[in-house]
Amino acid sequence: MSRYLRLRLDGQQMSLLGIDSGRFEAAHEVNEVVLAPGNRADLLVTGTIGTSVLRAHTYDRGRSGGIMMGGVGSTSAADIALATFIVAGDVVATVAAIPGQPVPRDLRTATGTARRELIFAMGMGGNMGGGMGGDTGSGMGGGMDGGMMSATINGRAFDATRVDTTVQFDSVEDWLLTNTSPLDHPVHLHVWPMQIIEQSGQPVKTIMWQDVVNIPALSTVRVRIAFDDFSGRTVYHCHILDHEDS
Ligand SMILES: [Cu+2]
Structure with a gap:
């Protein structure tokens, strides 16, 4: 596993709560999330009516100078569509907010x-x-x-x-x-x-x-x-x- 995922869900509102086992003190709005191999992210998506595609965009993780990494560089070949996300229907009651996290150790x-x-x-x-x-x-x-x-x-x-x-x-x-x-x-x-x-x-x-x-x-x-x-x-x-x- 060597693929980095630079994830975007254009047209939807994404809020990043934390990476891996860590949690931020407060969630923050993001346009994209980069996951290195082994990373994971907790995201809150607020749906906006319409169709959005979750895409993995290219990420340049450097160059090996040779062909060992499967190409001249190690940037993935092209953007990849991973999933289609359709938001439709009536507005629903808002669920309770995500409970605040205790302030992480510093x-x-x-x-x-x-x-x-x-x-x-x-x-x-x-x-x-x-x-x-x-x-x-x-x-x-x-x-x-x-x-x-x-x-x-x-x-x-x-x-x-x-x-x-x-x-x-x-x-x-x-x-x-x-x-x-x-x-x-x-x-x-x-x-x-x-x-x-x-x-x-x-x-x-x-x-x-x-x-x-x-x-x-x-x-x-x-x-x-x-x-x-x-x-x-x-x-x-x-x-x-x-x-x-x-
Ligand atoms: Cu390494």
Whole structure:
């Protein structure tokens, strides 16, 4: 799964309540919602008489420079109609408003116990690619049979027997997620949601909690995580399936 969905329902009024398990303090009106692989959204649609088409519009998640991603770039080929939405009939009684959400926890002023940086990088695969980086000029995915593109976190491929990060239970940590590659990576940490603190160095002004945080190509996102409620062993990974595999 590597498709990003930039969803629009033109002609209807959409209100975004939250992304993933996170909820905003207040819903806000939106014209579109971008879902990276693994994301989900809660939307409230107020129907306006007429016919609307729910469409997934193209989203540019960057370029691999080669043909490994199924094309010259990784923008989806064309807009796709997903569903037709018909609003008709008499006006109905309004249902009760969505109850207000409790103000979400805000870690922006929390005291962290550790800072870490996770670097999401891509390059030619080691053991899958016959060890040849090649001089195709692309640097990434530069050949049909030249090798697998590898996705690494802090320079390492996944190994189920290795523990990469050990965190103190009940602590708050500050993680800088850095994407050095020309493709977006949607980052997922199992068990604990992440509060987005900064995007490309700019502070985030609202409380935003997500389970999957997209890191656009060649950019950084800073998150804070409260490692409470559960202890044990879990994983973090990019949610693009072929990246996740490595
Ligand atoms: Cu990825």
